[in-house]
Amino acid sequence: MIPILQLLLRLGCWLLLAPLLPGIINKVKAWVAGRRGPPVLQLYYDLAKLWKKGVVMSTLASPAFVMLPAVAWVAVFGAAMLVPLGPAGAGLSFRGDALLMLYLLALARFCTAWAAMETGSAFEGMGAVREVSYAVLAEAAMVAAVLSLSVQTGSISLVTMLAPSVGACAGLLAAGLFIVLLAENCRVPFDDPNTHLELTMIHEVMVLDHSGPPLAAILHGAAMKLLLFAVVLAQAVLPMDHLRPLGAAGLLAGSVLLVTVAVGLVESLLARFAFRRVPLLLTTAFLLCLFALLVAWKGGMP
Amino acid sequence: MSASTPFALMANATSLPWAEVPAWPVVDFVRATGIELARGARLCSLFGVPEGDAVQLVAVLAFDADSTLAVGRSRTFTGTFPSLTATHPQAHLFEREVWEQHQVMPEGHPWLKPVRLTNGDAPANGGFFRVDGGEIHEVAVGPVHAGIIEPGHFRFQCAGEDVLHLEIALGYQHRGIEEALIGGPHRATLIQMETIAGDTSIAHATAYAGLMEALAESEAPLRAQWLRAIALELERLANHTGDIGALAGDVAFLPTAAACGKIRGDFLNLTALLCGNRFGRGLVRPGGCCHDLEPARAAQLLERLTTALADTEQAVAWMWDAASVRARFENVGIVHPAQAIGIGLVGPAARACGLVRDVRYDHPAGWHRFGQAPVAVWPGGDVFARTRVRSLEIRRSGELLREHLATPVEGEVRGDLAAPAPDTLAVSLVEGWRGEACHVALTDATGRFRRYKITDPSFHNWMGLALALRGTAISDFPICNKSFGLSYCGFDL
Numbered sequence: 051m052i053p054i055l056q057l058l059l060r061l062g063c064w065l066l067l068a069p070l071l072p073g074i075i076n077k078v079k080a081w082v083a084g085r086r087g088p089p090v091l092q093l094y095y096d097l098a099k100l101w102k103k104g105v106v107m108s109t110l111a112s113p114a115f116v117m118l119p120a121v122a123w124v125a126v127f128g129a130a131m132l133v134p135l136g137p138a139g140a141g142l143s144f145r146g147d148a149l150l151m152l153y154l155l156a157l158a159r160f161c162t163a164w165a166a167m168e169t170g171s172a173f174e175g176m177g178a179v180r181e182v183s184y185a186v187l188a189e190a191a192m193v194a195a196v197l198s199l200s201v202q203t204g205s206i207s208l209v210t211m212l213a214p215s216v217g218a219c220a221g222l223l224a225a226g227l228f229i230v231l232l233a234e235n236c237r238v239p240f241d242d243p244n245t246h247l248e249l250t251m252i253h254e255v256m257v258l259d260h261s262g263p264p265l266a267a268i269l270h271g272a273a274m275k276l277l278l279f280a281v282v283l284a285q286a287v288l289p290m291d292h293l294r295p296l297g298a299a300g301l302l303a304g305s306v307l308l309v310t311v312a313v314g315l316v317e318s319l320l321a322r323f324a325f326r327r328v329p330l331l332l333t334t335a336f337l338l339c340l341f342a343l344l345v346a347w348k349g350g351m352p
Numbered sequence: 353m354s355a356s357t358p359f360a361l362m363a364n365a366t367s368l369p370w371a372e373v374p375a376w377p378v379v380d381f382v383r384a385t386g387i388e389l390a391r392g393a394r395l396c397s398l399f400g401v402p403e404g405d406a407v408q409l410v411a412v413l414a415f416d417a418d419s420t421l422a423v424g425r426s427r428t429f430t431g432t433f434p435s436l437t438a439t440h441p442q443a444h445l446f447e448r449e450v451w452e453q454h455q456v457m458p459e460g461h462p463w464l465k466p467v468r469l470t471n472g473d474a475p476a477n478g479g480f481f482r483v484d485g486g487e488i489h490e491v492a493v494g495p496v497h498a499g500i501i502e503p504g505h506f507r508f509q510c511a512g513e514d515v516l517h518l519e520i521a522l523g524y525q526h527r528g529i530e531e532a533l534i535g536g537p538h539r540a541t542l543i544q545m546e547t548i549a550g551d552t553s554i555a556h557a558t559a560y561a562g563l564m565e566a567l568a569e570s571e572a573p574l575r576a577q578w579l580r581a582i583a584l585e586l587e588r589l590a591n592h593t594g595d596i597g598a599l600a601g602d603v604a605f606l607p608t609a610a611a612c613g614k615i616r617g618d619f620l621n622l623t624a625l626l627c628g629n630r631f632g633r634g635l636v637r638p639g640g641c642c643h644d645l646e647p648a649r650a651a652q653l654l655e656r657l658t659t660a661l662a663d664t665e666q667a668v669a670w671m672w673d674a675a676s677v678r679a680r681f682e683n684v685g686i687v688h689p690a691q692a693i694g695i696g697l698v699g700p701a702a703r704a705c706g707l708v709r710d711v712r713y714d715h716p717a718g719w720h721r722f723g724q725a726p727v728a729v730w731p732g733g734d735v736f737a738r739t740r741v742r743s744l745e746i747r748r749s750g751e752l753l754r755e756h757l758a759t760p761v762e763g764e765v766r767g768d769l770a771a772p773a774p775d776t777l778a779v780s781l782v783e784g785w786r787g788e789a790c791h792v793a794l795t796d797a798t799g800r801f802r803r804y805k806i807t808d809p810s811f812h813n814w815m816g817l818a819l820a821l822r823g824t825a826i827s828d829f830p831i832c833n834k835s836f837g838l839s840y841c842g843f844d845l
Contacts, residue, residue, distance in 0.1 A: 083610035172491040176513075176826070239676065242604040246498040247830040249491075250602075321605035321676040324684075325513060325827050 059138045064130045068273040069093040071280070071310050075237075078314025093273060100266035108259055111168040118165035119264040122158040123271040129154035130278050134209045134285065136302040137295035143209045148196050151208065152189070155234075158271065159185055166256035173248045177255035180325065184240065184252070187332035188233045194339035195227055199286055202346040212282070215289035218349045219342035224287045226338030231279040231309070233332055235272065238317040240328055280309040358384055359413060359422035364715035365562040367569065367778035370794060373425050378409060378433045381426035385411045388422065389440045394709075395696055396421070396781065396790045398446035399805040400454040406430045407454040410805075412779055412792055416714040421779055435461040442696030445811060468523035468844055475523030483509040483516050491826065495524050502840035510826055518821040518829075520814050525844040533804035537564070537638075537772075546633045549808055549842030554580070554587045554623075555784030556806075557636035559791040562717060562780035564638035567772035567795060572718070575763045576640035581719035582756050583623060583632050585749045588785040590619035592700075592742040592749075593664055595837045599739055600671050602830045603680045611667035618660040625653055640766030647760075654757050661750040668743045681736035685820035685832035688733055695815045699787020700745065701836055703729045704737035711783035723759075725752055725783075733820075735828075738835040772799040784809060786837065808842030 073090035080087020089095075105116060129151045131141030140147075163182055166174040198219060199211040233240045236253035248255050257268050284305035290298050323331065360373050376384060389395060393413040400407040406428040413422040426433070435458035436443040447458040449467050458464065469476045482490070489510050495503035503524040509517040529544055545560040546553040558580050565571055572580075597612025620630040627635035627643040635641055645653065671677050687697070692705035702709040712725035728744035730737045772795050780791045787809030796802040817836045821829060 079606060083606050085610060172489060175489075176491070238604045245602070245604065247602065248498055249493065249829050250827045317604070318606050319674075321600075321603040321674060321680055323676070324680055325825060327679070 056138050057141065060131070060135055060141055063135055063138070064127065064274055064277065065270075068277040069097060069270060071276050071306075072243075072273055074307070074310045075314040075317065078311050079318050082315065082318035093269065097266045097270055100261075100269070101263055103262040105262040105264060106259075108169045108171075110170045111259075115165055115168040115260075116264050118161040118168075119260060119267045119271070122161035122165075123267040125154045125158040125161065126271045126275050126278070129158075130274055132208055133278055133281055134212055135281065136285070136290055136298040138299075140209050143207055146206050148200065148206050148208050148211060152192065152196065155275070156185075156189065158275075162253075162256055162268070165260070169259045171259065173251075173255050174258060176249075177252055180252045181256060184233060184328055184332060187329055187336060188230050191226055191230045191332065191336040191339045192234075194336060194343050195223055195230070195286070198223060198339060198343035198346040201343060212285035213289075213291040215287065219345035220287045222338050222342040222345065224283065226335045226342060227279070227283040227286060228309070228312070229331060229335035229338070231276075231283060232313065232316065233328075233335070234279060235276045235313075237313055239320050239323040239331070242322050276310075277306070280306045283309060357388055357415075357422055359388065359411075359424040362421050362423065362779065363419070363717070364421060364711070365566050365717035365778075365780045367566040367773065367776045368423065369773075370775045370777050373410070373423050373777055375408070375425045375427050378426040378429045381409060381411070381424060382434045382436055384424060385413070386436055386439060388413050389436070389442070392417070393422065395440070395442045395446065396779075396788065397792055397805055397807045398443060398450065399792070399803070400450045400456070401425075401794060401803045402454060403428045407450075407456055409433065409450065410777075410792070410794075412790065414715065414781070416709060419715055421715065421781075423777065423779065430456065432457040432459045434459055437461050437463075441694050441815070442812070445815070466523070468526040470523070470526065475521065475526065477505065477521035477523050480507045480519050480521070481509070481517060485511075487511055488516070493829075504840045506829075508821075508826055508829075513825045513827065515821045515824055515826050515829070518818045520818055522814070522840055522843050525841040527841075527845065529845045530804055530806060533801050536801045536804070542637065546631075547841075548806060548845065549810070549839040550631060551591055552587070552784045552786060552789065552808070552839065552842060554583045554632040554636060555782045555789045556791075556808075557632075558584060558718070559780045559782040559789045561636050561638045562782065563778045563791050563793050564769065564772065566778040566780060567776055567793065567799075568638075568770040569773060570639075570767070570770060572640045573764045573767050574719075574761045575644070576765045576767075577719040578756060578761045579626070579641045579643075579645060579765060580636055581723065582645070582753060583626060583635055584782070584784070585753045585756070586619060586623045586626065587632060588749050589660075589664075589746055589753075590616050590623065591785040591837070592746050593619060595834060596668060596671070596739060596742055596746075598837075599681075599735075599831060599834050600677065602834055603677060605671060605674060605677050608667050608671040608677075611663065611670075615660055615663050615667060618656070618663070622653055622656055622660070625649060625656070637766065639769035640764070642766070644765045645760075650757055650760065654754065657750070657753060657757075661746075664746055664750075668746070672743075678736065680828075680831065681739055681835075682734060684735045684828050685824050685835065686732070686734045687816050687820050689731075691819050692733065692816065695819065696812050697787075697816045698812045699783070699785075699809045700728075700741045701738060701813050701816050702787065703727065704741045705733040706731035711781045711788050715781050717780070717782075719756070723752065723756055725749075735831050735835040774799045786810060786839065786842075787813065806845060808839060808845070810838040810840075810843045813838050814843060 132147045132151045134140040163178040166178040200206050203211050241252040396414050397412040409426040452466050466476045491508040493506040495505045505521040507519045545556050548556045593612050594616035597609050601609035623632045624630045689705045710727040712720045713727045726748050730740045774797050777794050782789045790807040792805040794803045820832050
């Protein structure tokens with residue numbers, strides 16, 4: 051395929067398709083609850099609306115308050131460009147890009163937490179503390195997952211790592227990564243994206259004081275992050291290297307949709323956890339990924 | 353137990369000539385009240401009656417086990433009176449209120465600050481208790497909240513995620529209802545009663561109607577009492593269902609949240625079927641009811657009620673079957689029975705501490721004298737128990753309603769009502785869905801209201817929420833708050 055077409059395809063996927071995922075989740079939730087629910091394209095409307103609005107700044111906040119969401123968005127976008135999209139490949143690929151992806155995601159989190167503390171609000175400080183504490187455990191699980199993929203394929207480049215199926219440890223890895231996806235994207239049972247209760251929020255409370263285009267960047271970045279985790283999960287588990295481009299694209303799209311619907315179902319059928327029980331579930335995710343690593347490491351031996 | 357008291361005894365929804373209410377010097381009055389509270393009486397209301405520049409205190413006590421109310425008063429005094437709060441915490445808000453309204457000082461009150469007094473545009477409720485220490489952080493929530501709820505301010509002292517202390521400051525919706533009632537009843541009085549707390553319209557209107565009938569020394573026709581009992585249970589069903597749905601929503605359990613939100617509307621529509629208004633406004637009038645329930649509509653009511661009850665049963669069962677929900681509710685926001693007795697909790701919050709405390713059962717008036725309500729009690733005092741009591745009450749209210757509807761009384765729904773007797777004190781308690789609504793009226797020589805005291809159940813129960821939060825994670829505040837389900841405007845009056 052022509053490189054420029056591939057690039058456009060990738061940009062289109064990451065920038066234009068990402069906001070579809072939250073819409074699908076909300077539709078699934080509405081469907082399970084017997085409601086009609088907001089339109090699938092609601093996030094697109096919201097982004098367009100926010101883009102036209104002005105920015106309200108706290109008198110306490112420095113200009114960093116507006117810049118940090120942009121930095122966070124660029125970091126997530128950069129991480130997304132490193133992740134291969136089935137036949138469309140990755141925007142950029144080199145030895146060790148898996149590590150860069152992890153660091154870019156950490157940078158995005160750092161920026162969001164910093165911006166949250168800019169306002170000096172007690173709520174947002176609490177949200178930042180929670181986000182960063184749980185990230186310690188979620189990142190451990192993610193690192194274990196990347197390591198197991200790396201051991202399996204003998205590579206630390208995402209394109210090579212994600213192409214074949216992980217084989218024996220696929221189930222472990224899928225379960226571990228799905229929990230990490232829920233935690234990293236602030237879905238039930240870790241966080242409740244629908245709640246209006248500031249005291250119980252994690253991610254939502256950190257962005258309470260943002261408005262206008264910075265808020266649009268945050269919302270779009272969150273959608274992109276969700277897509278990123280869904281794509282990584284699908285490709286880590288499924289064999290993508292033996293399929294024809296169209297088949298691979300279809301399989302990828304289908305599995306991302308499946309993950310999205312699964313998130314919606316989890317959110318419909320499970321209450322969120324009390325904060326004190328969150329570390330337990332994240333540790334479970336870490337252990338699942340760790341066992342995947344063990345299987346990948348020792349499983350190949352006779 | 354009540355037989356040996358020096359207080360004047362009376363039953364719920366009856367009146368007593370003011371001259372027959374025993375009066376003591378204020379020090380003796382406070383001591384006598386303390387003695388009665390110490391041997392198990394409950395403080396329903398404590399308020400001042402102004403007399404020139406001086407004031408008399410009046411206490412209304414309830415002996416639940418004897419189904420008896422007791423009233424006593426102090427002689428007129430100015431200046432100070434000894435505080436009961438240190439030994440009987442249930443008096444603390446009443447004493448603050450007396451201090452604020454009548455400029456008499458409860459000496460020895462540990463936390464004397466205004467209840468509803470305004471300072472400019474906002475209530476003068478500042479001056480919060482603070483915990484010192486570098487590790488402590490203070491979280492201020494409200495009065496403007498993220499959801500569509502009433503205004504109130506919550507001040508948390510936290511160590512990390514744990515709440516050490518919560519102080520609740522209300523008064524943002526003070527409308528001056530009690531002041532407006534003096535010299536009444538006016539044409540607007542009934543409307544004001546129905547809007548003390550909009551979700552408790554029927555309970556407050558029934559309490560007021562009971563009071564007016566007691567002052568006229570008459571009773572509403574039996575059929576009207578029957579209708580009021582039906583409306584009261586419908587109000588309970590709608591609000592309990594709504595609260596259970598909201599509790600499920602607060603822990604992000606969507607099936608029950610969505611279903612209960614819808615069923616609450618079904619119950620509200622049943623009230624509308626009864627009287628044309630979803631919140632029961634315009635149904636209860638002193639002397640009777642304004643609407644009748646013809647057999648055809650009664651049959652329709654019963655049919656729709658049966659469906660709605662079955663739906664509720666199902667929706668609530670989903671929640672109890674979900675381990676993730678139970679894990680959120682159990683052992684969260686505990687109020688111990690001793691605390692509940694000490695601060696005088698009422699309603700489902702008290703019954704969730706294992707206390708058998710229900711006006712319909714303890715102090716039956718109106719139709720409840722004939723069709724007694726079973727009391728739903730659950731031990732534990734946590735969010736789970738409060739939710740459980742609600743779900744039990746939904747079931748029992750449903751059974752009670754079916755029973756009532758199956759045994760209609762013939763007759764008029766409205767009778768003539770005589771003018772209120774002069775210089776008379778009347779007390780009326782009604783078990784609203786939140787708990788005991790207490791109305792006390794004192795008439796002057798011409799039979800107009802000299803003093804009208806309203807005590808919404810929320811007035812007793814907000815302190816319970818503050819206690820429940822001690823040692824609880826701050827992220828569990830919303831479910832604790834919702835499990836009490838208190839009214840801001842009922843408190844603010």
